[in-house]
Amino acid sequence: MNSPALDKEIALRIGLAARELPETDIPRLLRVLDDAVGLPPDKKQLAGLTVKQLKSAADGELADLDSGSIRAALACLKGDIPVFEEPLPEVVPYQDGEMPNSIRVACASNRGDLLDGHFGSCRRFLIYQVGAAEQRLIDIREIGSVPKGEDKNLYRVAQIADCQILFVASIGGTPAAKVIRAGIHPVKKPQAGSAAIEIAELGAVIGRSAPPWLAKIMGQPPEQRVRFVPSTLESTA
Incomplete structure (x- = not known):
């Protein structure tokens, strides 16, 4: 006997929720939901879910994740986050x-x-291409399915191999090490704000006195690298 079909809106909610959870794909979240409320879940069941339930379900599958990520995923599951697609920003042409x-x-x-x-x-x-006087969004790179047998993290690293810095809401230790080995500097930005604003702030830092780690990335000689009082721009490395 076939399982009941998953409601389209609920499927979208689950997809959004999985993206709020570090290192979590849809099958992993479905295992948790199966234990917490059963599959397929309905809107009433999802509305009653709690952070505690999500963390304890499936033998604590999500127990090690931070509560902020769990709450964000829960908001998606409950329908508090719209499931429609937000428009993407406009790409500006750029030549090396x-x-x-x-x-x-x-x-x-x-x-x-x-x-x-x-x-x-x-x-x-x-x-983004980022300088002191100008910042441009030069490309949007969608992440497709990982080829069979390929390491998921290395596949993602390859998508940004031409970048010097990675801004990210969160990143685990193992993938961070792979990013760093590729010559990319990861910087955590957990507040989930506008990328354009963060990029503008980075441009302002470049225009003032870049911290030593950023000056090194930009190729400044050691004598030009100034001491830096930490602000909102902090490296994870």
Whole structure:
């Protein structure tokens, strides 16, 4: 006997919720929901879910995840987050060499221009060319299915191999190490704000006195690298 079909809106909610959870795909979340409320879940069951239930279901499958991510996923499951697609920002044409003394930055994103993606589950990377005087969104790279047998994290690293910095809502230790080995500097931005605003702030930092780690990325000689008082721009490395 076939299982009942999953309601389209609920399927979209589950997809959004999975993207709020670090290193979590839809099958993993479905295992948790199966134990918590059974499959397929209906809107009433999802409305009654709690953070405690999600963390304890399936022998604590999600127990190690931070409560903020769990709450964000729960909001998606309950329908508090709209399931329609937010419009993507407009890409601006760019040719190599047009912006001297600039760097390339990848922003992990799930919705619109938000910097709200976890490295292992984000839907796309927004690619910015960033200088002190100008910042451009030069590409949007959708993350497709990982080829069979290929490492998921290395597949994602390859999508941003031409970038020097990665802005991301969260990233685990193992994928972070792979990002760093590729010569990309990961920076956590857990507040899930506008990528464009974060990029503008980075441009302002470049225009003032870049912290040593950023000055190194930009190729400044050691004598030009200044001491830096930490602010909102903090490296994970």
